[in-house]
Amino acid sequence: MVSCEVYRWRRRGEDLEHRINELEKSLGSVSEKRASERRGRVKAQQALREALAQSESHNSHSTIYPMRPIGTIQSCFSTRNGTPSQPLLVSLARASLVFDPALVPPASLEGLGEYSHCWIIYVFHLNTDIEKLWRKPSQSKLKAKVRVPRLNGERKGVFATRSPHRPCPIGLTVAKVEEIQKDKVLLSGVDLVDGTPVLDIKPYLPYSDSIQGASVPNWVQEDCLLAVASVSFSDVFSSSITSCWKLIEKKSLYGSADEFKSLISQVLSWDIRSMSQRNKPHDTSGADSTVYHLILEGLDVSYMIDNESNILVQDVSLPNNLEDVAET
């Protein structure tokens, strides 16, 4: 009986020890999980604080203004190359400013059609450094001086130029107001590349915007825009344009193949080659056999230029690869 009691107590002790063993294991495991949850929580909270601090500095920092474009430019100039460097130079250069309906109800355009010209304030969205400039302004290397094409590359302070590469890459240009439609404005004389985001348009007011006697430095006064001697078209071009026109006709800003041909003439009447293209050493025969490309309304216009600045437009075609062509 006694040994029976001893056995019972002993047995109970073993059960209890087993239970303790289990409990200790559970406790260890739960404690470990708790520590892990805690680590995860601390990490998530740190990340949250950082995200909030960053969003704080983005949103409420008094010196950053988030600008939402009111619309986008649809232009005959498909790429930067060939886009005139000043407005009104190419009167046939057409564009359509298509508005964001959430920001620009049709009534906001009432009266704009009574002005002959308007200012367009836009973003230089094709700048190669623009993403970095928006996201990490402190890390983007701002250039204090820029090379000026009409000074053959001499450098001037960026604020003495209209270079696109400026601390706040905003552009200013003037265009002729052709027609106001419900959700867009048709413009001409534009020097804007297709896809340009527009921040604002304002009527041109001669009494405040046209300053009589405003003076500029000599290097700006000298007209260094190179007008070419002549522009002519090859027979190949004349046959190509007919088939090409059919492809773009419906979405074109132009009414006919002939009008589009006049645009090509007007654009090429200025030497639009880049500084590096112009300065390339010609071969000894004196003939520049380089074929240059201009993308207008998505079509690849190829041309050659001789040493007397006579341009021969060779062909027009759908580009095989727009990116490649745009680089040439």
Add this chain to the structure above:
Amino acid sequence: MVSCEVYRWRRRGEDLEHRINELEKSLGSVSEKRASERRGRVKAQQALREALAQSESHNSHSTIYPMRPIGTIQSCFSTRNGTPSQPLLVSLARASLVFDPALVPPASLEGLGEYSHCWIIYVFHLNTDIEKLWRKPSQSKLKAKVRVPRLNGERKGVFATRSPHRPCPIGLTVAKVEEIQKDKVLLSGVDLVDGTPVLDIKPYLPYSDSIQGASVPNWVQEDCLLAVASVSFSDVFSSSITSCWKLIEKKSLYGSADEFKSLISQVLSWDIRSMSQRNKPHDTSGADSTVYHLILEGLDVSYMIDNESNILVQDVSLPNNLEDVAET
């Protein structure tokens, strides 16, 4: 001996039960803490996801461009009231554009001094609705039409005007470049209020910016700016200005009390009262006994205007409460 052994086993059982009791309590407590950590972690992670999603929509949405001003205007116009509504009207209106040294190294201004005028692209930072516009563009009620003062309040589409209340509140004005200093530009003929954030400055180029023959609607052509008949100063003003000048002399944009007095004359030579102030019914005696206020360089200039548009400048003093005065 047997009872001794029973006692030992029994005692041991009690100890073990006590231990189990403790372990169970610990396990309960740790499990509860673990659950709490987990809840906290889940919450923090949810908040993090939301913060990241929001910051994502703020930062990488292709249609929002965060603009950081290149500098701030220090102007003689302390408040909106009295600031001319177009540039160059008040030639003595001086301002200093002080640059952010992080964005504008002195070299970026090299060559700007060779131009007579420059464009200033700025933020309408005093718009009452601007905070909402930046933070919640979808919730801010954009007005498609604005009341035009020179049409006595008739409404025109916002893009047919230069109203500050536009979808993207960017302003455009031109000023005379007086002097380039290391970290600032001295300007004159400005129509900018003190504290205006500037996004960009560009040289004024007559060959592209001055458009001959640009046309505007009749309501813009009619010069509705009301020139006053005369501006004279009271004896009280003449004695007050001497003591007031001593207070502002050191930080003034003007060289002497007399020059500052000329500024007052120039500003008041245009009827700068708001539409509601001008339209207020005069009393039957035909005399308008209202005292108007103009804040220039922080000083409160008080004046009266009679029915023949003759202005008498009564006094100049340090404003008791600039906010209150600015409202009148």
